[in-house]
Amino acid sequence: MEIAIGVVVGAILAIAGFILGRSSGRSVGLSEGPLAGSPETDDHAALEDRSSSRESELNTVLVEAIGRVSAFLKTNVRKPLIEAGEAAGADELRERIEHALGALSDIDFFLEEPSMSRSGQSLVSLVENVAQEFSGDQDVRLRMQLASSPVRAVVSGPVMMDVLYLILHNASRFGGDSTIDIAVQAIDGRSLILVRDHGPGFSDEALQRAFDPFYSTSAEGLGLGLPHARSLIEQMGGQIELRNVSDGGAEVEVSFPSS
Template identity: 30%
Template sequence: MLIALYYAVGLWGYVFTPDPYGIPLVWPATGVGLAFTYLYGYRMLPALGIATGLILWQFTEDAMPLVEATGVVLATMAGVGLGAWALRRFGFSPGFERLRDVLLLLVVGALAASGLAATAGAWAMAVSIEELGFSDTWWLCWVADLIGFLLVTPALIAWLAAGRRHLDSGLPMIVLLAASLIGVSALVYSGVLETGLAMPLSYAVFPLVMLAALRCPIQITTSLILIVGAIALSGTGWGLGPFADAGLEQSLLSLNAQLALLVLTGLLLAALRNERESAEARGRQHLDDLARAGRLSTLGELSASLAHELNQPLCAVTSYASASRRLLDRERLDDLRDALTQLDSNAHRAAETIRQVRATAMSETPRQVAMAPRDLITPVLELLDPELKRRRVRIDVDVARSLPHIRVAPVQIEQVLVNLLRNAMEAVETRLDGTIRVAARNLGTALEITVTDNGPGIPEERLATLFDPFATWKSGGIGLGLPISRSLVEAHGGQLTATNLDDGGARFRFTLPLEVPDARSQTPAGLSGRR
């Protein structure tokens, strides 16, 4: 495959040979060799040597003696081998995930692969043909190698390394960008337009490539750049387009400068986007770790309440077990059946409490499920019920049975509710009439859940930084509960906000997308109560 592809792009390169000495102004073959050698190892070098020899034999047999041709083959193999070694040695990523990957590829291509190949080619041509000087010939060979390398190598590496991964989404965008780029390039280099119009229009591909770099996988971005380059070079080589008026040599050199800028623009933007996405992923992982730490901290703070919750059903289990033994001795089977039923019920109650604690402490990514809002809110209220009673805080619940389902990771949203409710309890604990209100309503496309208290409210100077990490004004607080809560809500596609009420108190409001958006907004009714 390497020999066939190398030979094919070599034939295409010789389309752009303006002089009788066989020096092409675009030479992508070296880039093909480097891509295969980097990905598949040094066993590709013999095939590369054979392909280079075939090209030289067909196009320079009369002009270049055997010794010089052998030197070109060996230098090309050495340059490609050195380039592949450098990419591996310095940790090049074929997905162009970092800015340094683009810079490393550029340096390797300019110095190792293209540099050695251009040096050998210029030396062989200068020795074989008296009319050619080494320096001028080297410059032409190096530019030809480098521009071919920049166009072909990124696309080959991206496709051969990643294949069709990450191409499942965004197909309409890819098709639209491809059609736009091909259409603009074909129009510019068809010879239909006057030079005065075609030249500025040739730069219209830049914003399209920039959009591709920011929105599409790297395979698509590099492929689109390669397509634009192939159309531009082919049209100019045939004397068409805005760069064709100055003669083939000068035209291609000018076009090569534009294409080099296009390649660098696309690759650098793609790398910067990948770096940003990696940083965001690390940030999300960090927040997940903080969320787990917050859950464990919350469990520690609620240990007394949890002990109380477990103590009741376990004491009941012990009592009913003793009663069952006595009833069995007396052969009172009907009463025994009732006692065993109560024992089973209390055992399940204790098991459910343990399940909630275990789910809260889990570090694995929770699975999202569709559930009714009431089924999401009720377990949290039951978990916090002992603490609410201990603090003598009244809680009003206004949740409609008819509310549509939402798709959530229950553990994460339960953590949000726990954080908001505990903050509300702390805000109202000094009031004799401390009250918290939990309500939910359908907004049509999202479910809104509010937690409102009648405490002193949030200091106005704190509202702007309320969700910043470590921003707390409470004694003993570390300021992570609200940032973690906002992160969890946003991970579900919702928003978490806080406001003060005119008559005192604070309201925290967060939204969660409905499983199936409903155009009708429902008023909460049906399930409301006071705890």
């Protein structure tokens, strides 16, 4: 229980720090407003209204984030443990405990600050390694189109593998199909990884909010996978784009300058 409380408190503090940090400094200089009747009065009032609106927005986002974490813990930690009946055997109890601990580890994963030590890496090799791991964990078929010539970028290998796993997990969960396509190619001086599912694609709202922390169309999800992936990719000097494919499905494109 102490571990769970610690992880939750850490998550909430991280949420608050992230949200409030983005708005820091916006109200600097507003405490001493212009003299009444001066030409700057209207501008000052407008800035105060904007600041108030921003604070309201931040509060709304923070409440949403706390609610998302609470729902995740209720579904993935509290429920599996409570539903273990008195007749549950050792194997069932072990499975339920491992599920609950896994959920706490998921939250802890998003709070970690990974090492960003970068070097030239083969994206083909990284994709192959992650595909093998993901296929062993998930009941999904991966179809890969890998370039025969080298496709390289300066990235952190372990971090890039985490990013790819998050993207594949998102495609598997929301793709509505048991097949995911992965392509690795080099175009116009950039190294690309394309991940495509064969589901309904992104809704208009999802395309706008997919990178918002704690946004998810699933009641049980944390909504941190794609935002976390984007943050890590950008820290490594890359870009991530989302789109719907004309003949169905959603596609995620990750790109880096070729090395």
